[in-house]
Amino acid sequence: MAAPRAAAASAKQVTRRNFAEAVRELRSHLESCDYVAVAAQKTGAPTEWRRALPVDTAETAYLKAKLAAESFQPLQIAVCPFLLRNSSPSALVAYPYNFHIFPRDEHQLGMPSYSFSCQSSYLSTMANDGFDFNMCIYDGISYLSRVQESFARQKIFTPHLRPLLPSQSTSVADSVFKSRIKSRIMHWRKGYAEPNKKDDGSLVSSLSRLILGGETYGSRPSISIDVCSDHQVQLVLEAVNHISDDLVPLVVPDKAGAARAVCVIFTSSKEDKNLFLMDIIQQSKEEKFRGFREVIDLLSSSQKPIVSYNCLNDMTMMHSKFVAPLPPNMHEFMCSLKMVFSNVVDVSHLWRQIGPLRKAKNIQAALSYLQRQYFVPMEIKIEQDGTSGVTKNEQNVLRITKLFAKLSNLLKIGPECQLQSDSAKVVSTENIVFLWGFRGKSVKELKSYLPGLHQIFSEDFEVKLLDKTCSALIFRNSGTAMQLLKEINSESPSLNDFFSEGLKAAGFEVYRKVCRLGLWHSDLAEALEGVSSEVAASTLSECNSSQIYWNSSLMLDLEEYLEC
Known part of the structure; x- marks a missing residue:
């Protein structure tokens, strides 16, 4: 991509320095x-x-996405609001932002987690693409999930306003305490409200304020008054109330939530005081805790459709990092996600509505095909500052935006339209057998090799290599897979050649259990073999049958969970 074009399509790079803006x-x-x-x-x-495989059900694909979300860390999240206009030609106006984030524990509570996995190949590719790791680590935006924020609010107590209660009768000791506090605050305030007109230098002024106990709260002068009870807090508040309207007292709690001091802040004018009070109220609400999650909350409250590619991985990641720990199963996850994002669209399922595009393996392939085969005139405007080159992440979000716009034009999709289901071939899990022990044979070799071992392999079936140790056999005829598994479990003599070759097999229930147990660190064959011995042959007829979408990625269809 040429430099001028890259600059014109650049997203706004956002770090904690310009996050509020x-x-x-x-x-x-x-x-x-x-x-x-x-x-x-x-x-x-x-x-x-x-990774998600064609043999995965919604449940097993979710368990794999859950593993990825809990293992890896997002370092950039690109967000691109866009408008589509049905004019001639169609118009797309996009506003891309690229947020740099990092799990920095600003509250010293061990949240978010400091540990996550990194794949060296990913980091190398990111470095080659010009990823700025220094910007991410030092200026990345921190965050807490909603659950972590709730926990943090119980553990972190920030200075806050406290109403002044009606004055009650006080003892002699209380009167002496309040008189001393009042005298100290008045003497301190005088140094700011009535500064010495004589220019005696900043050193003398600084020493004078140091002796008086002066500090700063943000950019404003302040003084801290130690207290040991709520009663003393009330006495300090009464003293401040009798001195001047330009003073604002904040109660400073300790780690247990009990008051340990009253911080008195000097404001320079009525306008400055009002501004300060507004800042205190705002800080006490959300901003101190949310960090980048403020963006997630904005997306959620907007109720605008969220468009992504490989939605299951992206949505599990967002839920894990910014909402709450992921639930143990797909149904609970979808119900929880629906409370955050009610409308999620996966572009990989949109392009499968166009028959020839069903074999496209990525966004760029789908875009290239559309450009070659379909004429979709469209004016594209990127309404952001093009001050830097395009990063891979913003390239991806802009490709998603452009691809969705073209598909929307072709499929006549609007924001309120409901999408049709993916028309990929549906296969029952009862028709799948997992096979291992084939000693590195290729798919083609297995297809020609197996029919010589047993007549059941003379029936029509497909072979899919899942990893270097295991493959899946998908039988066309219902009941064939179950018959094969029963003969294997009973060690039928008709399978002597099968056994002598060292081949082993298991049904989908064994694979489902491997995923539920989280045996991710083994080769698939090793994991299946360890579990298959525990699944008795008598349970074969009791296995839960599910549907998979052969040669199709998983779609997040929130409509299936409207009754949550």
Whole structure:
């Protein structure tokens, strides 16, 4: 991609330095947009049989996505609100943002987790693509999930306003305490409210304020008054109330939540005081804890359709990092996700509505095919500052945006339209057999080799290599797989050649159990063999039958979970 074009299509790079400004802009763009595309740059992805496979049901695919979400860390999340206009030609207006995030434990509570996995190949590719690791680590935006925030609020107590209660009768000791506090605060305040007109230098002024106990709260002068009870807090508040309206007292709690001091802040004017009070109220609500999650909350409250590629991996990652720990099963996850994002669209399922596109393996392949085979005139505007080159993550989100716009034009999809189900071939899990021990034979070799071992392999079946140790056999005729597994479990003499070759097999229930147990660190053959001995032959007829979508990726269909 040429430099001028890259600059013109650059997203706004967002770190913690310009995060507040970017959030304000994003809020206004969300209000006017039709959809929001998202993409994430992570430290790795599942490999071999741990990635989603054509033989996976929704449940086993979710368990694999859960593993990835809990193992790897997002370092960039690109968010792109966009508008589609049905003009001639069609118009696409996009507002891409690329947020740099990092799991920094700002509250010293061990949240978020410091540990995550990195794949060296991913990091090498990121480095070659110009990924700025220094920006991510030092200026990346921190975050807490909703559950972590709830925990943090129980453990972290920030300075806060406390109402002044009606004055009660006080003892002599209370009167002396309040008089001393009042005198100390008045003397301190005088140094700021009535500064010495004589220019005696900053050193003398600084020493004077140091002796008086002066500090700063943000950019404003402050003084801290130690207290040992709520009663003393009330006495300090009464003393401040009798001195001046330009003072604001904040109660400072300890780690247990009990008051340990009252911080008195000096404000320079009525306007400055009002601004300070507004800042205190705002900080006490959300901003101190949310970090990047403020963006997730904005997307959620906007109720705009979320467009992504490989939605299951992206949505499990977002749920894990910004909402709550992932539930143990797919149904609970979808119900929980629906409370955050009610409308999620996977572009890989949209392009499968166009027959010839069903074999496209990635976004770029789908875009290239559309450009060659379909004429979709469209004006594209990227309404952001093109101040830097395009990173891989923002390339991805812009490709998702462009691809969705073209598919929407072809399929006549609007924000309120319901999508048709993927028309991929449906296969029952009862028709699948997992086979291992074939000593590295290729798919073609297995197809020609197996029929010589038993007549059951003369029937029509497909072979899919899942990893270097295991393959899946998908039989066309119902009952064939079950018959084979029963003969294997009974050690039928008709399978002597099969056994003598060292071949072993198991049904889908064994694979399902491997995924549920999380035996991810073994080769698939090793994991299946360890579990298959525990699954008795008598349970074969009791296995839960499910459907898989052969040669199709998994779709997040929230409509199936409307009754949650």
